[in-house]
Amino acid sequence: MGQDVKKNINDIAQKLAYNYKEQGLFEIGIGEKLPKRKEIIEIVREIKRLMFPGYFGTENTAYVSLESFAGNTLATIYEKMFKQVKIAFSYKAENKNMKEIEEKTEQTVLTFIDRLPYIQQMILKDVDAEYDGDPAANSREEIIFSYPGLFAIYVYRIAHELYLLNVPFIPRIMSEYAHGNTGIDINPGATIGEYFFIDHGTGIVIGETTIIGDHVKLYQGVTLGALSTSKGQGLSGVKRHPTIEDNVVIYANTTILGGETVVGKNSIVAGNSFVTKSIPANTKVTIAVPELQYKDRK
């Protein structure tokens, strides 16, 4: 019976090869590569270790100067990053001048790592926001190594820097890694201020052109989305997601849609709301809870 299997496999292989050739998609040139997801996840983890030395159980910070630790870890990050960013810049590049691409890559990665001390400070503020906002939090340590909200924000802050530097592919791979692990989907293009707080988080969606101020709190299932995407690629670059000003709280499962929709500062939006128009500052918005009907259970 084995011979039949062999023949079948050969026949199917022909069909797949035919598919490959039919599809322009598969015209990856000789030596062309796409960034490796696994490497990018490793970079995300390395930066986490750099920012919170000792919190993930594998760093050796008891016996080494902090400068040495930081220097070594940064060098590793630089090297890994350089490789992946170079691949990303090279892929389908019109001008294949390797020297130019390498210079652009070096400049980009240096600019990126130069931002890391600042990003670290931002994330420490996010830790404070989580701690202050969650009565179930027992310590900052717990937040740092187990809260999905903080993890999603951390990855966003990293990915956002790469988005601003126009690095292809990598920001999205990072944000989808966080999305897969937390259920929180923050597009790397979004703009988010200081002391950002997310609780539980599963189901949160924050669109590419969203703008969020400082001290904003979001709960699980909140969507900050577009009104309609029926125009598809035609909407690329247009502001189609809302603006949330400072000190706003948005409770669970609320949906806020539209590029011109602004939630003014200090406002609170109750859970399960559906918002498509702007909300003034200093307002508490509740929904008329849909009337419940009580019957005896059969």
Next chain:
Amino acid sequence: MGQDVKKNINDIAQKLAYNYKEQGLFEIGIGEKLPKRKEIIEIVREIKRLMFPGYFGTENTAYVSLESFAGNTLATIYEKMFKQVKIAFSYKAENKNMKEIEEKTEQTVLTFIDRLPYIQQMILKDVDAEYDGDPAANSREEIIFSYPGLFAIYVYRIAHELYLLNVPFIPRIMSEYAHGNTGIDINPGATIGEYFFIDHGTGIVIGETTIIGDHVKLYQGVTLGALSTSKGQGLSGVKRHPTIEDNVVIYANTTILGGETVVGKNSIVAGNSFVTKSIPANTKVTIAVPELQYKDRK
């Protein structure tokens, strides 16, 4: 103190062993096995590499003929699949005739891999749907290697074929793997047409007897579910999930319930809707947004 620990452990082990014996569940016969989740995930990844050679960074397609690449990868998939499907068919099989089980397994796996070129074409259409529908998508490549929606659809299309071939366990292991990674829960029994589009995706539930046409778009948090499952196993096999016709768009967090509920072709259903009755074709359904109440924030 160690001796106490040893004694305690022995006592507890006795109790656990007692539990094992009390529970018919643990009467796994000598040599009986259940399919290995890890192997099945590996199969899912191998097929992904087969369908999109070069996109996941580990394939070597620059120097080898596409036919050879496809043939080798298929052979690996066949071998791994054969092992797991055989285990699945053998488990608690009434007739333990190994030769019959092996022949059934060979037939099943050959039928399955013979479908792969067709499934590949289907998925390429799904990629097109994602690209056309998402203004934030920068390229088809990005969709293929980072979009959770596409990943969930890909796994569904694979698992569905095995579901149709009545392979036990494996389709569900596959779909729960995708569910765990994306938050998108598509039962392998569902029937889904071409050019299927999912955005963000977290929280989507598509029940076992759902039927979905071509060119349908779903957003995060959409449930296509049953009205009530209080009859439990008594409902097994009954159509209890809705039918969605061609070209329908269903926005975020909408719930559509019931086996007789049909959303007619070309219709659009707004986000946060709760639908338990059929919607005619060519209709745009919006909900009366629950009135919001504005108060000054205390």
Next chain:
Amino acid sequence: MGQDVKKNINDIAQKLAYNYKEQGLFEIGIGEKLPKRKEIIEIVREIKRLMFPGYFGTENTAYVSLESFAGNTLATIYEKMFKQVKIAFSYKAENKNMKEIEEKTEQTVLTFIDRLPYIQQMILKDVDAEYDGDPAANSREEIIFSYPGLFAIYVYRIAHELYLLNVPFIPRIMSEYAHGNTGIDINPGATIGEYFFIDHGTGIVIGETTIIGDHVKLYQGVTLGALSTSKGQGLSGVKRHPTIEDNVVIYANTTILGGETVVGKNSIVAGNSFVTKSIPANTKVTIAVPELQYKDRK
């Protein structure tokens, strides 16, 4: 160009080291450690193998007495657990008397493993609840090795025991591991009865002070949460999440908030409800479905 990179990296390392020192957060003493997430996940898996021998494909139960199997696996669990619990008790302990900490650790871990036969029985009841409640379930085996709902309940039952024993960090690491894999967020502090059933599960949130009776069923997207957390850490310890009595069913995407909110026994709450007041026993609660508006699709 390399020399510039080296200099840049050194400069940035100085800034990061400055950040470390500025932040009290990083004053981890010499030799101080935090529990290792990876080890804790391994413990979760080991206990799973102990409870369901043969179901995850790597155990060898065909040739060994069940007592020996249980004894060995328990010994491994005891050893791994001892290490992590000791780290957790030692971290920032005011009294660094190692002997006392080790005795407390031994006592705690013994108490914990002594509960495992009981927890196993509880989880087998949860398996029954899943099987009886889901028409799509083909077998108990399928539930045990692929249902996210069961996995989240299993992890909760383990983590809850450690929560009751006042072990720091570890219960939360466990529950966030389950949350990341299933989208189901059950705080280890919650109290949950027998025959608990979760379907699909993504987006479920069960707060720290929630009380749930026996034979309760929850569907995806259900939140059992607090009314407001604006008082943050000030609310620590206060009952702020609802009570769900025996035999209650809560359908998808319903939100129930508040520490004084009680859903009485035998009641059913329809999907997409928003509940902030108690519901009497034996009641079927439906929402007035928000009116849908039909227009022709443009």
Next chain:
Amino acid sequence: MGQDVKKNINDIAQKLAYNYKEQGLFEIGIGEKLPKRKEIIEIVREIKRLMFPGYFGTENTAYVSLESFAGNTLATIYEKMFKQVKIAFSYKAENKNMKEIEEKTEQTVLTFIDRLPYIQQMILKDVDAEYDGDPAANSREEIIFSYPGLFAIYVYRIAHELYLLNVPFIPRIMSEYAHGNTGIDINPGATIGEYFFIDHGTGIVIGETTIIGDHVKLYQGVTLGALSTSKGQGLSGVKRHPTIEDNVVIYANTTILGGETVVGKNSIVAGNSFVTKSIPANTKVTIAVPELQYKDRK
């Protein structure tokens, strides 16, 4: 340039495929397999852990009853062994009746593991011999986990049992594993008594038909070989290696050849000797040290 590479690779692949077909050697039938070296090495290590629990740093023997530990480890060994022995018996078997092969395999592996307690006692005697004979040995523990001589003897004692049971391939894979790690080449067919002592060991060769008594000591570079192997396969089964009786010491780099050569009991053979004739019992054999010639170094 890549296209040329692709073409070259295809051409060379054709030639290799031609070689495969030309060589009967490659006529491995469908589904035929050879034992896996990696698995066999793992078995060697497992048995070592079984025999010396706690000495290789990964066993957990502090908290579990020794019976449970032994039972579990044996079960693992049985399962791995069964798989490899079945492959070995199946390969090119004239009678492919699977049931018969499995019964023969079960019988063989049971007989083998039944010998393990006896082999363990033998090896503990070898440890004593090493400890008593080597002034540089600090403890029995050191011998058990670091002496190559003991390791080679241990592997020989295991492999010899399988040789006696006529298991193909596996004994030789085991002995070559020890050979590669220690430079000591003991053919599994050799017969070796109690309290066997090897020091340093590199370069020792003990041929297939060698017979060695109790309390024998060998040093590095000793060959117990055949006089001539020019008849090749024609000598298969003929006794062509020497017999060494009880209490013999053979110092470094000595060569003893021939199937009829006997070194009588209690004799001592000096280093660098070349022996092709029998030596009576109770004899001390030294060689006339080749005269050394002294010149001033230029």
Next chain:
Amino acid sequence: MGQDVKKNINDIAQKLAYNYKEQGLFEIGIGEKLPKRKEIIEIVREIKRLMFPGYFGTENTAYVSLESFAGNTLATIYEKMFKQVKIAFSYKAENKNMKEIEEKTEQTVLTFIDRLPYIQQMILKDVDAEYDGDPAANSREEIIFSYPGLFAIYVYRIAHELYLLNVPFIPRIMSEYAHGNTGIDINPGATIGEYFFIDHGTGIVIGETTIIGDHVKLYQGVTLGALSTSKGQGLSGVKRHPTIEDNVVIYANTTILGGETVVGKNSIVAGNSFVTKSIPANTKVTIAVPELQYKDRK
């Protein structure tokens, strides 16, 4: 006490850094690399799998055409080889023109893989020689997957091709890998004919300028070496190791030295001989066995 450790480590690090700078050896330029031993060992294994498909337990040759198998494996080998050879050619290259180095690398690796079908034929002849010469050999399969002699010859044949192509570093890494595993040290520069036979092998040394004919047999401990190496690097390139003509047999522990020493065809040299002068063809050379002196053992 920890602070002292930290200070000590910093002080020692300064001294090591001083050592690095003092030693020209450590002036590895930015981005300079040395070939990776691990990758080269992987290449050695891949080629073994290519040459003996199915013999090492991990290949899948039952279901795929041999051409596809060979093509894929070759492509992998080409890619890995290209990387390491490029590194080897780049290291301290005077002319750092990357394009030139890559062209040279491509040409070199193509020439190398083009030789593989021929090398495969050579090694199959070596297998025949091992089988015919060793009465303890049970099958060709056993020789292929467990005989150290064959492994050392196989690695030599590969490494020799790279030596002829003037690839730096890699041939020696390969031959030392074999040396470490077998105790057989064949310099990749040696010239060795067909049907080469090595038995046991430990301690064999074959120098760089040795020439060996067809059908030659060597036993353990044979040295084919130089008379004196006191001139060190001054002797580089000079023929300083012996020539062994066709059909010669050299028994164990014999030493043959000198670049002008020739062992004529069909000759046999007994074990433990020390040869510094040429031996005519068709001669059987034995040594006057050093007289043994017998005394009663005290």
Next chain:
Amino acid sequence: MGQDVKKNINDIAQKLAYNYKEQGLFEIGIGEKLPKRKEIIEIVREIKRLMFPGYFGTENTAYVSLESFAGNTLATIYEKMFKQVKIAFSYKAENKNMKEIEEKTEQTVLTFIDRLPYIQQMILKDVDAEYDGDPAANSREEIIFSYPGLFAIYVYRIAHELYLLNVPFIPRIMSEYAHGNTGIDINPGATIGEYFFIDHGTGIVIGETTIIGDHVKLYQGVTLGALSTSKGQGLSGVKRHPTIEDNVVIYANTTILGGETVVGKNSIVAGNSFVTKSIPANTKVTIAVPELQYKDRK
């Protein structure tokens, strides 16, 4: 048939457990451990990376200051070493005062790492000796990453420091690791001067009380051993291996025995010699080559 297997395994387990209990050897107390071979090998590799940064392909030295690299690597080595040395000092320690053992461990490991810069300088001199002495050596790099002689010397130099510090077990584990990989067996107790040269190396044995001066060269198969070890442990601590003075060359397969045997400085000893008496300084010692007898080959 499976039930029989189970019963058999249980019976054999009883016998093994009986053996464990009978043998005092197995009275390893609760929590007692032996050093882990795997960890010690890792330490050997880490120190190699510390001493030759960039030579083993995995270090990142291009972008980081050498002080940072050295500091980090040292910290890792310190931590791993501390753990294993503490285990070694604790095992069967009469005084189980943990604080005292930890202080002794800290002191020992600090003393050890403080020697590393000096050892590094020693090894660089050994590299020079290898390069100058071997005409086949193409570069110092090749020696550093592929020469077994250098590797054995490197491991010896490390292990010797620990031997001098009276650390149990670990020096021997290290030296046997090198022995297994190179066939060169240097007891960590030996005393060896600068510029030590080993060529090929397989079969070299250097005993515990050997003393070797500067600029000494040894070839494969050289034994520096004891005259007789029949007194076994009674000889522990006695000088029983020879002394080799500065600038001595000893060619292949020569054996030099006895604690009072001295090879005077500048002497050369020919290959295959057997030396049991002292050799004066400035002497060239050759052996009367045993006469060869020539016959026509039959």
